[in-house]
Amino acid sequence: MAATAKTKQQVEDMSGDYKYGFSTDVDMDMAPKGLSEDVIRFISAKKDEPSWMLDWRLKAYRAWLKMEEPNWAKLNYPKIDYNDIYFYAAPKSQNKPKSLDEVDPEILRMYEKLGIPLREQEVLAGVEGAAKVAVDAVFDSVSVATTFREELSKAGVIFMSISEAVKEYPDLVKKYLGTVVPQRDNYFAALNCAVYTDGTFVYIPKGVRCPMELSTYFRINTENTGQFERTLIIAEEGSYVSYLEGCTAPMRDENQLHAAVVELITLENAEIKYSTVQNWYPGDKDGKGGIYNFVTKRALLKGDNSKVSWTQVETGSAVTWKYPSCILAGDNSVGEFYSVAVTNNYQQADTGTKMIHMGKNTSSTIISKGISAGKSHNTYRGLVKVLSGADNVRNYTQCDSLLVSSTSGAHTVPYIEVRNPSAQIEHEATTSKISDDQLFYCRARGLDEEEAVAMIVNGFCKEVMQHLPMEFAVEAQKLLGISLEGSVG
């Protein structure tokens, strides 16, 4: 027996009716269409960048020209015409806003419609005692508002847009930018290096536990604008930060390209927790439109005893190409990857992780849950690699797929490469539909079928959802569109 009609409906609703599909009228400042050295110079000049940054971009661009678009992923999409894309679009404002009051009210209203409390007093819908969340709002390509800066700066935390950081902390940026994801790392990363317009820069000084969870809401606006964020997070010795990334995008007919790069660096005893809820426009029921999402996310666990934890809930985008990875270089470092990916209609997701074990006693955990509905394809692709010098490595991988329709596909492509005998590598994967036994068991205990299915699907994702920060877990649950009745959190 297949999943109930209601569950199917709920899963379909997730991407079928995109309630965040509206666009905001704001004057845009644009670069000419297409990509060339001139466009890169334009972007760099617009952002008033130092010359080293421009050189860095041009070097990446020249490398990109010689590279080929990868085609190994299980993804089918029309060829991207890079000359038909605006690589830079910024809200027109002559002066940088000094406070939230100066931010274009249109933008503020848009965030309000999305239920994102940008204003400080609205943090988490005014729940008393709730953790404070700092929001660095990215509206298309330029950060328009940054909150909580004061409180953060008291703690010594640097949390700003990366274009500001390039000017204010050039030494820090120079030291770390491109060290985890180099310019010629891959096709989309090189493109990002050349044309990235903005993003987030976070620096947590030695021994500091970031006083609040940092959050950036990305939003893509303006037709035909690719958005190329660049995020760089550095956690100094003994520091801790939890970073939230969430996204929604207005409904548009034409495909929009998105190629982000995220670099995380942890030094000794540091920890970064990086959580993502990705809910960009997935295209309509016939597979028309939707975001193309090509993301390179990688963490370098440079110091001993450091830890990076990636948690992602992927429900949006027409095409997702994303492999948040960990290079476990420091001894005793720990990498984690928790992922829920839901695809529906004609969505395609090829996502997973890479755990490269270089240091001794390093360990990694991979939990991936894929749910496929409609005519979608959902692929887990991962690599666990143990180099010969990495003694006593431990890895546990579990990737489960749940099929909700007979027209969808679920694929698992894990790679395991081990060169050290003391490694203990375990990999498990299953693909199934909701089992009749489980349904029967629940129903025998008085639950109706829908409740039972909801409960089973909840349980299926629970291992991942519980790793999300509270603020996100709620949103993620909504996105999963399953009536939860408070059983998962």
Added chain:
Amino acid sequence: MNEQVISGYKSQSLGLHGTIPGADQLREKAFSNFEAQGFPTKKSEDWRYSDMRQFHKQAYGLVDHAAKPELPDMLGETAARFVFINGRYSEDLSDLGDLWQAISIRPLANHFMSNEYRVNELITGTDAVSCLNTAMLRDGLVLSVPAGVEIDDPIEIVHVMSDASNQAAHVRHVVELGEYAAVSVIERFIGDDSAYWTNSVLQARVTEGAKLRHIRVQEDGANAVHTAKSYINLDGGSEYICTNVALGGKMSRFDAEVRILVDGAKAIVNGVALAGSGQSHDMHVHISHIAPHSSSDQVFRTVADSHGKTSFQGKITVAKDAQRTLADQSFKALIFDKTAEANAKPELEILADDVKCSHGATVGQLDDKAIFYLTSRGIDPETARQMLVAAFTAEALEKIEFDDIKEALSGRIATWMLTRTATPKA
């Protein structure tokens, strides 16, 4: 790709024209397919774990002499034995027993003499190595078991390579099982120290309710390169049980391409690979569930000693209409030291929703606790390790239905363990 290599094979292939009735066109087609793609490289996804460099350097010649090497003992009780020396069928050395009364067994050339059109039933293959096998079509057996006939004892096909440095044997066997027929085929590969290449393909059509047991024992010489492919097509309710044991050669590669075409068939593909110093064993299985209510199972156990490498790529695909598929896959690898390597890529590709598919993979060393347990009971560590490896590999040999053959293979594994150089620290 190296022009000289291509033209070398081209003239070899042309030189074979006229040897097998009706096959010339097939060879040409296969050759142009081979030429179009060339030998795989490390960048070819399906060959990422195999070093193909020797294939790019020079063309392996076709062996032209028939040596008279010594034949190995039979693995166990067999119904008949067929011998191929340097890729050519040797009637003198073969022993048909009284098999000829029950089934038809003919060399390739004889088979197509009376029905030339059936050449088109030969599978050309899509990858370069299989295409080259087809382009070099020269010898092999066609084994046809009539409906309802069950042969109890296995049929042994021994491939011996001797004094064949830089030369290759491309052998093709065809197995056809009538409805509810059953047969067991053992393929053995042995050879001397010369740097030869064995490139073997076995294709089988297992019709309704029939059962094919297939055991492959690869004990090629230390400098040999071994590539092999099995193309198996399964009809309704049929069964295919394969056990592949890779021991010899410098580099070996086995590909099983199993297609379940009609409801209710069952495929089991198991394997053991032991890689000593400088050896690389690469095993690929692709089980494709096209029809519903079918099941498949894979159990692979590999051991890599110092400077040895074992790789496994197993893929299960379930087509849209193949509902109620049950598919399982288990891969476990042991590596003995830091110079050893184990790679795995267990892949699932599923397009139907009412299925149950799973895979598990582990890589590690022998369990210290288990060794401690055995040594605390007075067993010396060396023996303890041998016992554990025997138990570890036994799971993959379980589906061999002939006790004497299973024992012979366990014996091979035990002998291999005795000659290990690496001594893992407890």
